[in-house]
Amino acid sequence: MKKRLSVPLLSLAALLVTQQAFAVQTCAQKEAALNEQLSYAQQHNNSHQVAGLKKALAEVKENCTASSVRRDAEQDVEKLQRKLEEKQQDLQESQQDLQKATAKNNAEKMAKYRAKIAEKQADIEKITAELQHKQQGLRTLN
Structure with missing residues (x-):
């Protein structure tokens, strides 16, 4: 039963990620996504990812305009x-x-x-x- 449920759930997750990748993101949405990823990386003590995300967030804040x-x-x-x-x-x-x-x-x-x-x-x-x-x-x- 678990195997039957996991395939549709994975397919749904892949579809949602694909749809998000196609979407046009505003500056605020980019910042929010980066902040979410940053929080996750900090929770999991991934210092390299934290550094990269902080740099990306700073660049978005500095350069992103409508x-x-x-x-x-x-x-x-x-x-x-x-x-x-x-x-x-x-x-x-x-x-x-x-x-x-x-x-x-x-x-x-x-x-x-x-x-x-x-x-x-x-x-x-x-x-x-x-x-x-x-x-x-x-x-x-x-």
Whole structure:
């Protein structure tokens, strides 16, 4: 019973962490997250992590502004758009390769390219979801 519960719980935890990673954070949210991590590191006597988190917190306090958060979010969106375009181009190339393999009736290569196409389609779906989430976060900043 424990094993059956642990898999869904781990999946849920991974989903929540993933969603948080996609979210656009304000300066206050960044500070709060760092303070939470700092508290945890201090409780567990992790001096190296404490030092790094204190440095990161000082940098956020010194450099984080609404315009820098917006600029970073815009850069994230642009980067994801480029990544999506590259993956779509890769997909088209694999589809062309599949057509060539099909024309030659090469079953081994056909299977290889079908697998590549499926992988690239999954990558595109993941990137598209992340891009939409980042765009939504960017809209909330405007």
